[in-house]
Amino acid sequence: xxxxxxxxxxxxxxxxxxxxxxxxxxxxxxxxxxxxxxxxxxxxxxxxxxxxxxxxxxxxxxxxxxxxxxxxxxxxxxxxxxxxxxxxxxxxxxxxxxxxxxxxxxxxxxxxxxxxxxxxxxxxxxxxxxxxxxxxxxxxxxxxxxxxxxxxxxxxxxxxxxxxxxxxxxxxxxxxxxxxxxxxxxxxxxxxxxxxxxxxxxxxxxxxxxxxxxxxxxxxxxxxxxxxxxxxxxxxxxxxxxxxxxxxxxxxxxxxxxxxxxxxxxxxxxxxxxxxxxxxxxxxxxxxxxxxxxxxxxxxxxxxxxxxxxxxxxxxxxxxxxxxxxxxxxxxxxxxxxxxxxxxxxxxxxxxxxxxxxxxxxxxxxxxxxxxxxxxxxxxxxxxxxxxxxxxxxxxxxxxxxxxxxxxxxxxxxxxxxxxxxxxxxxxx
Amino acid sequence: xxxxxxxxxxxxxxxxxxxxxxxxxxxxxxxxxxxxxxxxxxxxxxxxxxxxxxxxxxxxxxxxxxxxxxxxxxxxxxxxxxxxxxxxxxxxxxxxxxxxxxxxxxxxxxxxxxxxxxxxxxxxxxxxxxxxxxxxxxxxxxxxxxxxxxxxxxxxxxxxxxxxxxxxxxxxxxxxxxxxxxxxxxxxxxxxxxxxxxxxxxxxxxxxxxxxxxxxxxxxxxxxxxxxxxxxxxxxxxxxxxxxxxxxxxxxxxxxxxxxxxxxxxxxxxxxxxxxxxxxxxxxxxxxxxxxxxxxxxxxxxxxxxxxxxxxxxxxxxxxxxxxxxxxxxxxxxxxxxxxxxxxxxxxxxxxxxxxxxxxxxxxxxxxxxxxxxxxxxxxxxxxxxxxxxxxxxxxxxxxxxxxxxxxxxxxxxxxxxxxxxxxxxxxx
Numbered sequence: 004x005x006x007x008x009x010x011x012x013x014x015x016x017x018x019x020x021x022x023x024x025x026x027x028x029x030x031x032x033x034x035x036x037x038x039x040x041x042x043x044x045x046x047x048x049x050x051x052x053x054x055x056x057x058x059x060x061x062x063x064x065x066x067x068x069x070x071x072x073x074x075x076x077x078x079x080x081x082x083x084x085x086x087x088x089x090x091x092x093x094x095x096x097x098x099x100x101x102x103x104x105x106x107x108x109x110x111x112x113x114x115x116x117x118x119x120x121x122x123x124x125x126x127x128x129x130x131x132x133x134x135x136x137x138x139x140x141x142x143x144x145x146x147x148x149x150x151x152x153x154x155x156x157x158x159x160x161x162x163x164x165x166x167x168x169x170x171x172x173x174x175x176x177x178x179x180x181x182x183x184x185x186x187x188x189x190x191x192x193x194x195x196x197x198x199x200x201x202x203x204x205x206x207x208x209x210x211x212x213x214x215x216x217x218x219x220x221x222x223x224x225x226x227x228x229x230x231x232x233x234x235x236x237x238x239x240x241x242x243x244x245x246x247x248x249x250x251x252x253x254x255x256x257x258x259x260x261x262x263x264x265x266x267x268x269x270x271x272x273x274x275x276x277x278x279x280x281x282x283x284x285x286x287x288x289x290x291x292x293x294x295x296x297x298x299x300x301x302x303x304x305x306x307x308x309x310x311x312x313x314x315x316x317x318x319x320x321x322x323x324x325x326x327x328x329x330x331x332x333x334x335x336x337x338x339x340x341x342x343x344x345x346x347x348x349x350x351x352x353x354x355x356x357x358x359x360x361x362x363x364x365x366x367x368x369x370x371x372x373x374x375x376x377x378x379x380x381x382x383x384x385x386x387x388x389x390x391x392x393x394x395x396x397x398x399x400x401x402x403x404x405x406x407x408x409x410x411x412x413x414x415x416x417x418x419x420x421x422x423x424x425x426x427x428x429x430x431x432x
Numbered sequence: 433x434x435x436x437x438x439x440x441x442x443x444x445x446x447x448x449x450x451x452x453x454x455x456x457x458x459x460x461x462x463x464x465x466x467x468x469x470x471x472x473x474x475x476x477x478x479x480x481x482x483x484x485x486x487x488x489x490x491x492x493x494x495x496x497x498x499x500x501x502x503x504x505x506x507x508x509x510x511x512x513x514x515x516x517x518x519x520x521x522x523x524x525x526x527x528x529x530x531x532x533x534x535x536x537x538x539x540x541x542x543x544x545x546x547x548x549x550x551x552x553x554x555x556x557x558x559x560x561x562x563x564x565x566x567x568x569x570x571x572x573x574x575x576x577x578x579x580x581x582x583x584x585x586x587x588x589x590x591x592x593x594x595x596x597x598x599x600x601x602x603x604x605x606x607x608x609x610x611x612x613x614x615x616x617x618x619x620x621x622x623x624x625x626x627x628x629x630x631x632x633x634x635x636x637x638x639x640x641x642x643x644x645x646x647x648x649x650x651x652x653x654x655x656x657x658x659x660x661x662x663x664x665x666x667x668x669x670x671x672x673x674x675x676x677x678x679x680x681x682x683x684x685x686x687x688x689x690x691x692x693x694x695x696x697x698x699x700x701x702x703x704x705x706x707x708x709x710x711x712x713x714x715x716x717x718x719x720x721x722x723x724x725x726x727x728x729x730x731x732x733x734x735x736x737x738x739x740x741x742x743x744x745x746x747x748x749x750x751x752x753x754x755x756x757x758x759x760x761x762x763x764x765x766x767x768x769x770x771x772x773x774x775x776x777x778x779x780x781x782x783x784x785x786x787x788x789x790x791x792x793x794x795x796x797x798x799x800x801x802x803x804x805x806x807x808x809x810x811x812x813x814x815x816x817x818x819x820x821x822x823x824x825x826x827x828x829x830x831x832x833x834x835x836x837x838x839x840x841x842x843x844x845x846x847x848x849x850x851x852x853x854x855x856x857x858x859x860x861x
Binding site for chain 2: 018019020021022023024025026028029030031032033036041042043044045046047048049051054186196197198200201204216217218219220222226228280282285286287288289290291293294295297298299300303304305306307308309310311313314317318347348349360361362363364390392393394395396397399426427428430
């Protein structure tokens with residue numbers, strides 16, 4: 004297998020000081036992945052000619068393909084051309100094609116070609132220019148130490164056009180690309196990374212070496228990614244993915260980038276049912292997540308954010324005596340909240356939550372992190388008390404995900420209980 | 433000036449393949465900048481033990497301080513500890529402090545400590561652990577080739593706490609830092625970057641050269657950053673910041689990382705008033721943003737997510753005839769929604785929104801992106817129609833921010849109208 008080594012080099016002080024979050028390199032990696040190419044190493048350096056030249060020389064010795072991004076502009080801090088000249092040991096000179104592009108670019112915009120612009124035509128001797136259809140700076144290509152080096156502009160829309168229209172076709176032409184990489188992914192909720200790893204270790208001691216298993220925490224979910232690099236692995240992967248999905252059961256949210264809210268909307272749509280939410284500690288988060296999904300109006304009409312006791316009573320008909328006897332964070336209160344929400348909304352299914360998000364409001368008996376959840380329909384209602392002592396915002400995110408998950412399982416008729424109902428169960432006095 | 437060389441090393445296939453955009457390194461750089469430290473080079477490598485070990489060895493020779501981020505988790509693709517062991521030429525061993533942290537962490541969450549978790553206590557011999565207040569993985573510190581090496585978790589909230597509470601103080605203790613850089617920042621809503629730049633150019637042709645003015649888009653807000661590098665600039669900066677804040681007026685959200693929701697909670701707290709929300713197109717987003725703020729229960733009791741016409745009528749007493757005559761996205765409907773929410777909640781102030789988030793549901797007369805907003809109190813109610821054709825999720829985020837901003841201005845008694853009420857005004861037929 005002819006596996007090519009690909010590296011990236013990004014330049015720019017703004018990328019290092021934290022003012023700009025680098026999204027170009029993700030774009031470049033995704034484009035290269037379409038050719039089955041994988042980036043193994045990425046270096047970001049400040050705008051310093053010495054550092055840049057040194058880095059290009061080192062990377063050209065290690066990699067088969069190097070994409071340099073940024074530093075092609077007209078200002079003094081743009082020094083990619085000079086750095087590549089230094090690394091290659093060739094002089095820098097005015098490139099006639101680059102100058103023609105600049106003149107044409109200025110003419111079409113009725114600009115005067117100025118001195119800083121002319122700098123953009125000063126390129127390492129012997130390089131080929133790479134057309135830029137949408138900006139003044141051309142890219143350029145040079146082979147050094149057997150490495151194909153491409154320079155590209157930092158402006159995202161210029162980079163996009165140049166990658167897709169020029170650089171990728173050029174790589175295809177120069178290298179025999181065997182389109183080897185195939186990635187599939189799915190989301191999981193309610194199992195930690197280490198638990199999943201252990202389940203996999205136990206269930207699949209024979210997990211094939213050529214199917215890479217990757218995990219990514221995307222709070223509160225885990226994304227699982229299966230990567231294969233050759234045809235034999237591509238062929239067996241669907242079977243192993245299926246085994247893995249069966250192992251994880253209803254903890255699987257869905258394939259690709261499916262969110263929990265999307266999965267719930269899908270389940271409700273398929274059964275032509277509606278859902279409602281009665282939210283205390285999550286403050287509307289379940290409703291707002293559900294309604295980020297386009298078309299959610301078919302499955303959702305009403306949500307209730309009842310933050311105080313008085314409002315739980317006036318809006319959801321929770322009895323004052325129940326609040327008095329048991330407190331707002333209690334099983335009978337969430338049951339009454341759910342009943343109230345189902346009655347007022349006319350929805351088939353509902354979730355009610357009441358808990359202590361913190362940082363204040365906790366007691367010995369009912370600490371910060373305690374939440375009572377009721378879910379189901381007027382015929383079949385279940386409740387649980389969980390303990391999620393993870394800070395206010397994470398608590399809210401986690402509880403909202405639990406609420407959406409529990410009702411999704413109910414809609415789908417899932418009979419097995421999720422692991423977290425036991426693992427995160429609150430110890431009640 | 434004793435200028436220290438600082439490098440970063442990030443690990444993770446997900447960072448290289450384009451699945452995840454790296455925001456951790458920007459955060460680390462910003463934190464280091466508060467000590468006057470500048471990152472000169474950042475390397476990102478895939479989860480490969482050989483590459484990682486080699487890179488750590490090379491960076492330790494070049495840098496005074498190296499922050500390694502990621503690869504501390506329990507799964508097989510987490511290999512930072514092993515790589516640092518290799519680079520330092522020391523064995524890996526169970527670290528008692530790390531094991532104690534893990535046991536404690538699991539016990540407090542009522543988890544069973546499993547085999548993959550135990551891997552997180554296997555660290556390079558002789559390292560010191562760095563406490564992780566919010567996650568299972570401890571960081572660790574080791575000195576190699578005169579370079580201070582800190583490893584930190586990839587999960588942003590764990591990284592945040594560890595950087596601020598542990599790593600920065602440790603660096604301060606170990607290195608003579610001349611604290612040269614001072615950064616102050618504040619958030620702005622409702623003005624674009626170029627508009628702000630133009631306002632600044634017009635108002636302050638004499639803006640001092642030694643106070644750097646930076647902008648960062650943090651949708652839907654803009655963060656403004658004032659950076660000074662010497663004492664003279666530190667001294668004059670508060671005055672210039674004050675001038676700038678006065679220029680931008682009530683478009684300023686607040687200092688530091690103050691969110692719009694926090695600013696509204698502050699305003700309500702100061703006047704001892706309460707707010708309610710009647711949400712259609714934002715689906716609970718205003719309520720859920722407000723309730724992310726600790727202590728919001730003092731100023732918020734009830735929110736209503738009324739997604740359908742029937743629910744607008746049954747829950748908020750919107751008249752069926754009004755819905756029939758004007759449609760749900762109309763001035764009289766949001767007025768009635770607001771009245772209903774104020775009556776039902778007993779709150780002093782309220783916001784009601786009804787709009788077309790899309791992608792479906794638009795018409796020629798009422799296109800996707802149109803929203804009607806009513807805000808105020810039962811004595812003084814205002815309405816506006818805006819046009820925000822920016823895609824479903826951005827539309828929801830922007831409309832929620834507008835709602836919170838408009839009512840915050842009302843609570844504060846701000847008399848000048850925000851720029852967006854005119855700039856984004858819908859053209860109605």
